[in-house]
Amino acid sequence: MAIRFPIGGLKGRSGKQPAVQENINQLGLQFSNKSGIKRKAPLSSLASVCIKATISGVAKKKTISCYSQGDDDLVNASSSIDASTKKFATPQEETSFKEISNLDTKMSKLLCCHFNSKGEVLATGGDNGKVLIWELGNNRTCSVQGHAHQVTDVCFRPNSTAFASSSFDRTVKMWDATKRNNPFQNLVGHDGHVMSIDFHPTKLSLLSSCDSNGEIRLWDVKSGDCKLNFKGGISQVRFPPQLGDFLASSTGNIINIFDVETNKIQKKLQGHIKDIHSICWETSGSYLASVSEDSARIWSVSDGKCLYEVYSSGNKFQSCTFRFGRPLELVIGSDKFLEVWNPFFQSNITRPYIAHSGTINSLVDSPSKGIVASVSDDQWIRIWK
Numbered sequence: 366m367a368i369r370f371p372i373g374g375l376k377g378r379s380g381k382q383p384a385v386q387e388n389i390n391q392l393g394l395q396f397s398n399k400s401g402i403k404r405k406a407p408l409s410s411l412a413s414v415c416i417k418a419t420i421s422g423v424a425k426k427k428t429i430s431c432y433s434q435g436d437d438d439l440v441n442a443s444s445s446i447d448a449s450t451k452k453f454a455t456p457q458e459e460t461s462f463k464e465i466s467n468l469d470t471k472m473s474k475l476l477c478c479h480f481n482s483k484g485e486v487l488a489t490g491g492d493n494g495k496v497l498i499w500e501l502g503n504n505r506t507c508s509v510q511g512h513a514h515q516v517t518d519v520c521f522r523p524n525s526t527a528f529a530s531s532s533f534d535r536t537v538k539m540w541d542a543t544k545r546n547n548p549f550q551n552l553v554g555h556d557g558h559v560m561s562i563d564f565h566p567t568k569l570s571l572l573s574s575c576d577s578n579g580e581i582r583l584w585d586v587k588s589g590d591c592k593l594n595f596k597g598g599i600s601q602v603r604f605p606p607q608l609g610d611f612l613a614s615s616t617g618n619i620i621n622i623f624d625v626e627t628n629k630i631q632k633k634l635q636g637h638i639k640d641i642h643s644i645c646w647e648t649s650g651s652y653l654a655s656v657s658e659d660s661a662r663i664w665s666v667s668d669g670k671c672l673y674e675v676y677s678s679g680n681k682f683q684s685c686t687f688r689f690g691r692p693l694e695l696v697i698g699s700d701k702f703l704e705v706w707n708p709f710f711q712s713n714i715t716r717p718y719i720a721h722s723g724t725i726n727s728l729v730d731s732p733s734k735g736i737v738a739s740v741s742d743d744q745w746i747r748i749w750k
Contacts, residue, residue, distance in 0.1 A: 462696075462705050462718065465736070466748040470497055472508065475740035477727045479528065481521040484731030486542055488528050489740055490516025496530050498542050499746065507545045511538050518561045518601075522569055522586075529572055529586070531559035537574050539586055552584050554591050561601040565609040565625075573602045579616055583625075595628045597621045600641060605650030611666075613653055615641040620655055622666060632669040636662060643684045647693060648732065654695050656682040661697050661706065673708040675715055683724055684739075689732035696737055696749075698725030703739060703749070721745060 474492040481488075487499045492515040497508040514533035521528040526542045529552075537559055539550035557576035565571035572584045575598035583593040598614025598621065605611055611631065612623045618641055620634035639657040646653055652672075653664045658681035663673045677699065684698035694707040703720040723742030730737045737749045 462703075462716070462749060464720075464747050465750050466501065468499055468504075468506065468746045470506070470508075470744050470746060472497055472744055474723070474742045475726065475744060475746065476516060477518045478729050478738050478740045478746065479519045479521055480729055480731040480734075480738065481526065481528070481542070482524045482733065484734030484736060486521075486526075487729075487738055487746065488519040488521065488530075488540075488542065489746060490519050490530055490532075492516075494532065494534075496540065498545065501748070509540070509545060509547075511540070511548050512536065514558075517559060520562050520564055520572075522564045523566055525569065527586075529562050529564070531562045531574060533558040535559060535576070537562055537572070537584070550586060550589055552586070552589055552591075554582065554594075555580065560599060561603075563603050565604055566606055567609055571609075573604065573612055575599060575602045575614055581612075581614060581623075593628060595623075597623065597630065601644050603644055603646055605646045606648055607650050611650075613644055613646065613666075615644050615655065617641070618657065620644060620653065620664075622669075632666065634664050634666075634669055634671075636671050636674075642682065643728075645686050647687050648689060652693060654685050654687060656685045656697055658682055661685060661695065663693055663695065663708065675706055683726060684728045686728040686730045686737060688737065689730055689735060696728055696730075698728050698739060698741075700724045703728075720747060720749075 472491045472493060472495055475489050476491055478487055478489045485502055487501065489497045494512040494514055494516060495508045495510050496516060496519065497506060499506050512532035512534050516530050516532050518531045519528060527539060528542060529537055529539050531537050535555045535558060537552035538548035540548050555576040557578035559574055559576050562572060562574045570585050570587045572586050573581060575581045577599060579596050579599050581595055581598045581602060582591050585592055597616060599616040602612060602614045610625055612625050614621045618637040618639060620641065621630050622632040624631050637655065637657045637660065639659050641655050641657050644653060644655045651666060653666050655662050660674055660676045661682055662671045664671050680699045680702055682697050682699050686696050688694040688696060691707060692709060694705065697704045697706060701719060701721055703718045703725065704715045706715040720739055721741035721743045725739050725741045727740050728737060735750060739747050
């Protein structure tokens with residue numbers, strides 16, 4: 366059971382891109398306008414679906430500082446807030462956030478996790494090279510050994526039992542969660558440790574990956590062929606949830622927003638001092654969150670501006686995910702703690718919870734179930750709602 370701390374009140378993945386190795390049109394990522402001419406909608410046309418009425422820019426700013434009491438540290442949440450945002454934000458009651466299930470995997474350190482589309486199956490990977498499948502409904506688990514080194518990321522293909530895993534062994538492997546045997550596809554070609562993977566939300570055979578050398582690859586998982594590779598991402602790659610016409614990648618302390626059709630950088634999100642550990646998209650694709658060890662930020666992707674920022678207070682941030690159905694509410698993982706941060710709630714207070722006995726390396730939400738999973742160095746998976 367999570368222990369919640371008392372809360373105090375208001376106190377006061379550059380340069381010119383390399384040539385494309387294969388024709389980008391092979392990816393089939395073009396869109397049609399009314400005249401029938403295939404072309405791409407510009408990044409500036411992005412609009413929020415679920416919170417359009419609450420964000421109106423950053424023309425007039427004011428700073429709100431608030432504090433919540435942690436273990437031995439004081440968490441200082443400092444945000445630059447648009448006055449019009451606060452004006453249109455609807456006051457909401459504080460939502461509960463509690464642990465509803467857990468599993469001791471006995472797999473050494475857990476480094477990544479991902480739900481299938483229905484939120485019924487969770488895949489995890491650890492530093493022992495194994496992948497574990499947990500069926501939450503019947504509590505059945507199965508682990509398989511497929512990688513020679515630690516598993517860095519896992520990702521289910523949308524509306525499928527198939528999922529991919531990436532590893533320090535420089536490979537990406539495809540699995541079927543229902544068959545639980547050897548991987549049915551090996552994607553080979555990266556020269557560095559493969560750090561992250563993500564499936565396109567609509568082009569279901571298209572998988573992105575990035576490695577420690579900064580190379581991003583787009584794969585056709587049916588044929589096993591690499592369709593495109595370019596530079597610009599080291600730690601994570603993430604498609605937006607709906608259209609997938611852009612790809613966010615983090616490298617060092619910068620987030621690159623790529624146009625998938627042209628592989629050109631459309632925006633650079635800059636402002637973090639330290640390296641970015643985790644990024645995630647809000648459901649509409651208009652907003653992106655990022656965490657480095659010292660801060661978390663929420664960005665407006667269309668104009669490349671940071672809307673909100675919260676600073677850690679010695680407890681280094683490691684992972685993040687948005688909570689579905691709660692506009693811009695972010696769950697942040699750190700060493701032992703989860704912090705729930707909603708810039709729209711009252712005075713912008715972060716709510717810390719004791720969650721694990723080690724660093725929380727990965728977080729993922731399930732929109733269909735309204736739950737969040739956390740995995741940690743302590744070998745435990747915990748489910749929150």
